[in-house]
Every structure is written in C-alpha cells, then in structure tokens.
Amino acid sequence: MSPTALVLGDQLHPGNPALADAGRVVLVESLAGMRRRPLHRRRAHLVLSGMRHLAADLRERGVEVVEHRGAASLREALTAHRGEELVCAEPAEPRAGRALAALGVRTLPDTRFLTTPEAFAAWAAGRRRLMMEGFYREQRRRLGLLLDADGGPEGGRWNLDAENRSRPPAGLHAPEPWRPREDEIDAGVRADLDRWELPLWGEDGPRRFAVTPAEAQTALEDFVAHRLAQFGRWQDAMVPGEPFLFHSLLSVPLNLGVLEPLAAARAAEAAYRAGAVPLASAEGFIRQVVGWREYVWGMYRLRADEWPRDDALEARRPLPAAFWGERVGWACLDGVVDGVRREAYAHHIERLMVLGNIALLAEAEPWETVRWFQGVFADGAEWVMAPNAAGMALHADGGVTMTKPYAAGGNYISTMSNPSWCSSCRYDPRRRTGEDACPVTALYWAFIARHRERLAANPRTAMPVRTWERFGAGEQAAIAERAERARAELARSS
Ligand SMILES: Cc1cc2nc3c(=O)[nH]c(=O)nc-3n(C[C@H](O)[C@H](O)[C@H](O)COP(=O)(O)OP(=O)(O)OC[C@H]3O[C@@H](n4cnc5c(N)ncnc54)[C@H](O)[C@@H]3O)c2cc1C
Ligand code: SF4
Structure with a gap:
C-alpha cells in the first residue's frame, strides 16, 4: 500500500x-x-x-x-x-x-534548500571562522552563477556591496509590488480566522504575498521586470512611507517552498545577461538568496539546539511593549512597528538597524525577541530568525555568525533614511545628552560602556571604546542618565 x-x-x-x-x-x-x-x-x-x-x-x-x-x-x-x-x-x-x-x-530528506545540513557541516568543519563571504563564493562556483568565461566572478569582483549602500535621495519612490488576487479560498480562511478566537495580532488586509507556485512565478517576474534594477543601489536605504522599496517580497514564497531559490537566482542572472539590470543589482540579489539565505539555514542546523540558550551579552530585560505597538514616541521604532502591524513586513535594514538594533541596545532577552520576530513577520520561521535575530542582530551567539555586534546610534538611522525618521521625531540624533537627546544614541553609548572590555578586544569595535573613554566623567554620567531615561520610556511602553 x-x-x-x-x-x-x-x-x-x-x-x-x-x-x-x-x-x-x-x-x-x-x-x-x-x-x-x-x-x-x-x-x-x-x-x-x-x-x-x-x-x-x-x-x-x-x-x-x-x-x-x-x-x-x-x-x-x-x-x-x-x-x-x-x-x-x-x-x-x-x-x-x-x-x-x-x-x-x-x-x-528535505529538498527545499540548495545546501544540505550535512554539506554545510562539511564546509564548516575545520574552519576557524564561518564567514558568509567564503561560503557565498563557493556557492557561486558550485552553482555556476554569475561566473565569467574563466570561472571567476563576472565583472572581476565577487562582492559589489560597496555600490549597494547609497543614501536614498529625497523623493525616492518604488513601483508598487505585484500582489495576488484573493479568491474564495482566501475568503474561507478569513472566515475561519474570524471564528477561531486565536491570539492574532496586526491588521488584516488583502493578501500581499505569493503562496502558490504560479503566484510565486508572477511575483518573481514582476520583481525582475520592475524593481530588481534598483534593488542593489537602494538595498540599505530606508524611506518612511515606502515599506517595500525595491525589495523582492519573495521570502514568503521561498520559505513556504513554492519558489525555488535557484530559479530566483537564475532569473536575476538572466536579466543581467540580457542587459536589463546592472551587475550590482543582480549580484546583490543572488548574494541574498544563495549566500545569506543558505548560510543562515546551514548555521541554524549546525547549532539548532544552542540558539535558544545563547545569551553572550547577558541581555535579560523583557522585550518592550513598543514592539507590540504601544507607542514610545521614538519616530523610528514607532514607524517601523506600525509598518509591521499593517503589513507583517519590514525590509532587512529596518529589521536589523531599527528593530534589532533597538532590541540589542535595550538588552531584550534574545529568545523572547526571536519569538516576537517569528510571530509578527509574514516570513517568520525559527530556522531563519534564530541566526538573524539572535545571531546577527542581538549578538547572543557571541560572534559565531557576525564578527561584531551591529550596534548603531541615531546618526546611522538618520543617515540611511530619507526623509529621515529623525526629521519627524521630537529627539535629535546627534545629541547624546540633554532633554532632546536621541534615546537610541544615548543607549548606543551606554552599550559601548557596558561592553567596553569585549569591544576593545576586537579591532573592528575598539574605536568607539576609545571615543567613550575620551568623554569626560561628567559627559559619561549625563549619557548614563539619558540612557536610563530611555530604558524607563521603553519600560513604560512595556
Ligand atoms: C532581525 C532579522 C530578522 C529576520 N527574520 C527573517 C525571517 O523570519 N524570515 C526570512 O525569510 N528572513 C528574515 N530575515 C532576513 C531578511 O531580512 C528577509 O529575508 C528579507 O527582508 C525578506 O524580504 P524580501 O523578500 O523583500 O527580501 P529581499 O531584500 O528582496 O532579499 C531577497 C531574498 O534574500 C533572502 N535573504 C536576504 N537576506 C537574508 C537573511 N539575512 N537571511 C535569510 N534570507 C535572506 C530572502 O529569502 C529574501 O527574500 C531577517 C533579518 C533580520 C535582520
Ligand atoms: S532621533 Fe533617535 S529616536 Fe528619533 S527617529 Fe531618530 S534615531 Fe529614532
């Protein structure tokens, strides 16, 4: 049988x-x-x-x-x-x-990924550091993606990230992404969700993401035709009011299994070869799909039972209720959480440099934060959240995935958003002390002070420690006072 x-x-x-x-x-x-x-x-x-x-x-x-x-x-x-x-x-x-x-x-055996856990473990064996970049280059070679006639990287470089970090100009606007048309199946789901009394959060609305192979193919074609060309350049940009910008919205169909990662990567390569998109955009997208996504998958499986216990920075505070939509009056945090509440989506830099960064600076307990991300994002899954949230954003793994914590003050958020989140905020991102000091900036310096021994030992993070040490005792105390107030504001939202 x-x-x-x-x-x-x-x-x-x-x-x-x-x-x-x-x-x-x-x-x-x-x-x-x-x-x-x-x-x-x-x-x-x-x-x-x-x-x-x-x-x-x-x-x-x-x-x-x-x-x-x-x-x-x-x-x-x-x-x-x-x-x-x-x-x-x-x-x-x-x-x-x-x-x-x-x-x-x-x-x-699962067949949704291009790399089996066993193959990733073999790649990882004997390596001192498991850097994504090395893994990614091997993926490109193994899969034959964006290679030149000699088997080297197309265009002579493996990594075009430097071209993909531009500050957005005023008025940057992306075409509206394709969205599926709902049918009677969706109507049935909506009716069931209405009557099941589940602990649901966030706004309802017409379905935004592809969930069938046919929808996924249309979503991919739409992305390649209308947004991929600009994807690379504005990959790190944040534009309030433009939640999707030039991102692909393909993580949902990829994670449900209805879109094959290699098909997505090959479509981007084909667009480049046809002269329709710049190399930096095609490379940036392929790096995300066959590099980051597969690396994160491999890292998750390599230490699946360790992620929930990771707490390298001894972060023990509850996740502030601002993450559940209670307003705290910080334009960046309130704005991005609003977008998540509406769409179950925020793009990578909003996840990493606003939500993840503020959770890191607020010392939010890592696994509670992972569970939050997992529950409120359309593409949430433990395998992808653990390395991204606990590893990349919160540094709870002590540096297994990232060589340094992604901590940043208000200046980063101000520079990478346009119109700047900060222009509609009551605080000033450049100020770390005083009434109008930015809470993110103050928390950033408090973070540097708290972890100065660890950060000073790493050449990539030693500089801010030296800057902190140059602040006078009075300024250090004033920063600590502002940071304490910032924690109280977050606690009030809890
Ligand atoms: C704190 C945090 C939490 C995250 N949680 C998730 C999650 O639950 N589910 C999820 O799929 N991704 C997650 N990511 C990774 C990434 O932010 C999303 O994959 C991406 O924003 C999804 O939107 P998109 O499809 O428009 O992506 P695009 O920007 O268009 O990127 C293309 C594709 O690359 C893949 N990708 C890009 N970056 C990553 C990454 N770091 N890890 C894994 N895949 C990546 C995704 O499949 C994505 O669809 C998280 C990142 C951070 C920093
Ligand atoms: S000033 Fe600070 S709190 Fe306000 S939006 Fe900018 S970074 Fe966020």
Missing part, C-alpha cells in the same frame, strides 16, 4: 519528497500551533491559504487529500490515520522532527 504524505505548512513545494509516491495527502491546520504565541493575522492567513491552495491543486490532479481544518493539534489529527504509513519531508526544526518521530511519522 502507498504511504500517506503529511505536508507541513512550510513544505508546499511541488518537489516535496513525501508527495512522490503518496496514495493520499494529509494537511493539518493545528489550532494548538496557532495558539502557542501571538501571531500576525496575515501570517496565519497566508500559511492556511497556501495549504488550502495546495489541497485544491492536488485534488484537481486526482490525488486524495484529507484536510484537518481547525484540528485541536497535530497529534489529535493524526489519530484518524492510525494504521497508515505516514511520511513527511524532514521539518526545518530538529525539535519538530523528533516530535514527528514520536508520532510514528517517517521523515525524508
């Missing part, structure tokens, strides 16, 4: 190995999973929509599908399949894999 395929919400790829010779397919919408912690309504919607679209597509192709909508839990739903041989693609989180094994489900 053919096995029964169990398909999880982030395994919607047509190449899912469990589907290969399945006699029947089971999809479980577990309420226990959705009640575990607050979840953005749009995230819940898109995952359920993706699962139901897959079910409809399989049925159309004559496959028997059993859907457990609103099941109390996965365990409870699977009791209906006792006696069947259940197979499932290996979940991204090893903990989930162990839970499936305990339920008698056999797992098959």
